[in-house]
Amino acid sequence: MDANEARTRELLALKTIAETLNEATDLEPMLQGVLPKVLEALGFTTGWIFLTGPGPRAYRLIADHGLPPALCRDAKRPMSRGGCWCLDAYWGGGLERAANTMECKRLDEARRRQWGETHQISHHATVPLASGSVRFGLLNVAHPEKRHFSPQELALLESVALQIGTAIARVRLLQAQRDQARLEERNRLARDLHDSISQSLFSLNLLAQGARKLIHRDPEEAARALEEIQALAQESLQAMRSLIWQLRPEGLEQGLITALTQYGARLGLTVEVAVTGGGAVPQAVEEALWRIGQEALNNVRRHAGVDQVQVEYGLDREMVTLTVRDRGVGFQARAAGASGGFGLIGMRERAQSLGGDVTVRSRRGGGTEVRAIIPLPAASEGGGEAP
Ligand SMILES: Nc1ncnc2c1ncn2[C@@H]1O[C@H](COP(=O)(O)OP(=O)(O)OP(=O)(O)O)[C@@H](O)[C@H]1O
Ligand SMILES: [Mg+2]
Known part of the structure; x- marks a missing residue:
């Protein structure tokens, strides 16, 4: 492949990555969907994304692709517990913008404890995911027998990480808006319930009290009150049903x-x-x-x-x-x-x-x-x- 072809391939890959990120509305499918495309663009086999927080030193594996069996054992337990050098560097402030090459503590441990096949992967490049000053986590990429990542590879990785960071920020904002809309809908329902149902129940209570007093003194009047109770109860039932029905998204x-x-x-x-x-x-x-x-x-x-x-x-x-x-x-x-x-x-x-x-x-x-x-x-x- 000549330089021109390689450049075209790279641009095409970047375009697909941007499209995937642009269309997404949910974090996990977005990251899981974009990771293989990032790896393909870079020509690497393996990658994973950690999101950090909430709370200090908390993290979670949110996407991965091509992990060697040694890291997949036990429902990917080696990827979700314990510390590692890349996260230490990230939390320690030593991983500001540039992507670095580091030896992987998880793979090192996997080799020492003989957890299984590691596909000769020992090092990975790491790049923080951020949008402005807000940091979300990091993206690691690796390849069998690869111990060094070239400046071009790291630059490409950084540009992809910037796109991913911006997309995470956008999706989080979208989620916050959805939560807000849900809250407003709940408030509206609470108001509707108050206006229709609780007012009817209040009236029903009064009518029932009245009917009880009248039952011996004026049975005819009591019967009328009972009729009213029945009609009101029927109305409330209908109001309640329609409220429930409004809630059903289908x-x-x-x-x-x-x-x-x-x-x-x-x-x-x-x-x-x-x-x-x-x-x-x-x-x-x-x-x-x-x-x-x-x-x-x-x-x-x-x-x-x-x-x-x-x-x-x-x-x-x-x-x-x-x-x-x-x-x-x-x-x-x-x-x-x-x-x-x-x-x-x-x-x-x-x-x-x-x-x-x-x-x-x-x-x-x-x-x-x-x-x-x-x-x-x-x-x-x-x-x-x-x-
Ligand atoms: N189709 C209609 N026929 C006759 N009167 C109506 C009709 N639609 C609305 N109205 C009158 O307009 C008023 C205002 O309606 P609106 O829907 O704003 O309030 P509401 O139904 O009384 O209370 P809610 O806030 O629960 O909707 C009603 O109280 C009613 O007097
Ligand atoms: Mg109305």
Whole structure:
């Protein structure tokens, strides 16, 4: 292979590495996936990655490739316990940026204790994984009978380590965002539970107390209270079911319209559906419409006084529209904001966070129409293009 060919191969390998790192959203599969590609680019057989922390001198083997049998024995126990010179150097501050060549304490021990085949690997190069001043761990690479790594090899290793460090930082940030979203969802649920279920239980308790006092004095009145208890319990049951159902992530698997139809049915509503246009929409848009649709159906169930509802879904190149319409009692839309409900506000916020909006048209006695419109990213930006 001439120098040009070698250079092309190296650049191609770097490109594949960058792509693998760029697409990943989870740490372990990302590192396990990128390691063989790094080794291939460098022309080495063996490599492993230690992530350090939490706490001082804690580490964990997160990815490995081509380890010799001596290090794989006992479910890779030699790789997960005890200290070694590379980690000592890393923690001691002696492994700042440059990759070094070191003898491997684990392999040395494996040889002395005759743990098995080491494939003549005795030394490895080590490079810290970091992003800015935050350090994550280290990457080791090795090759049979190789005791010295050239400056070019070390430079390539360093450039790959920089990419990996940046990718680890990105994925950690993504994880933190996911945790935050989960926390917010939990808070929302706690609020919903408080608003619907615990208030109903409170009322049920009062009604039951009243009924108990009345049971001998005024049996007819007591019977009415019991009827109320039954109706309220039934309502709470439905509210609880719908909360549980909202929690189930598989709601959207068969598509938004199926999910909304089923959700409506669970609330005791008959959902008439009309769909125009077609194609895929970004997941964030679909999820927002799912939540908006759920709340619109909740409102029909709770406030409209009818059990028929029309859902229209329209999709074209530029936008997606979801309309939920009922012919129920209606309300003064302008005054709704002051009613203390979070539903309409939440719907609007969800749509606006995606550049869209929700409009509500309602008239006393004239029914209610809730329409969410969310723009789609232009097809040239790789967004959901209608077929
Ligand atoms: N489909 C509808 N039919 C009749 N009235 C409605 C309808 N949708 C909303 N409303 C009225 O608008 C008000 C505000 O709705 P919103 O969803 O914001 O709050 P909510 O349903 O009362 O409480 P929550 O915060 O639990 O959703 C309701 O209290 C109700 O009076
Ligand atoms: Mg509501």
